[in-house]
Amino acid sequence: MKGSFEVGSVEETWALARAFAAELKPGDVVCLEGDLGAGKTTFVQGLAAALGVKGRVTSPTFCIVQEHRGAACFLVHMDLYRLAGEDDVLAIGWEDYLAEGAVLAVEWPERAGSLIPPDAHHIRFLHAGEEKRKVAIDAASQNKI
Ligand SMILES: Nc1ncnc2c1ncn2[C@@H]1O[C@H](COP(=O)(O)OP(=O)(O)O)[C@@H](O)[C@H]1O
Numbered sequence: 053m054k055g056s057f058e059v060g061s062v063e064e065t066w067a068l069a070r071a072f073a074a075e076l077k078p079g080d081v082v083c084l085e086g087d088l089g090a091g092k093t094t095f096v097q098g099l100a101a102a103l104g105v106k107g108r109v110t111s112p113t114f115c116i117v118q119e120h121r122g123a124a125c126f127l128v129h130m131d132l133y134r135l136a137g138e139d140d141v142l143a144i145g146w147e148d149y150l151a152e153g154a155v156l157a158v159e160w161p162e163r164a165g166s167l168i169p170p171d172a173h174h175i176r177f178l179h180a181g182e183e184k185r186k187v188a189i190d191a192a193s194q195n196k197i
């Protein structure tokens with residue numbers, strides 16, 4: 053599901069995330085890029101709902117990683133903002149999660165450097181007004197929206 057989408061509310065962001073979630077498979081890495089408040093964590097709430105995860109999805113900024121075990125899917129939500137680089141990312145169990153077949157939803161993925169696999173999804177969020185956001189999913193150039 054590639055393309056640029058405009059969403060006008062949190063509910064529309066959730067709906068977009070649910071549509072995107074339909075094509076996720078174990079071991080997928082989803083990089084979430086964009087400024088604070090752009091909607092990255094909100095998108096993960098939609099992913100979690102679609103993947104059958106129970107419980108609230110909140111920002112993992114302070115605990116870095118949150119594990120959500122659903123009936124059919126293991127979703128791991130990371131916010132790497134406070135990490136220095138790849139060694140830190142390995143220390144929180146990056147490879148173990150992938151080996152376990154988790155779907156990794158990663159905020160501030162640049163901290164993970166070369167650990168991000170070449171086939172990772174890249175989703176970029178841009179503010180476009182109070183509740184409007186532009187969401188580019190696997191766009192050829194992430195700068196083009
Ligand atoms: N269309 C929208 N999509 C996502 N969030 C929205 C939207 N409109 C308003 N918001 C608000 O913007 C904020 C987004 O926060 P969050 O998802 O935590 O962003 P991030 O993780 O990128 O810092 C929330 O307070 C949310 O209610």
Ligand SMILES: [Mg+2]
Nearest residue numbers: 092093111159
């Ligand atoms: Mg966030």
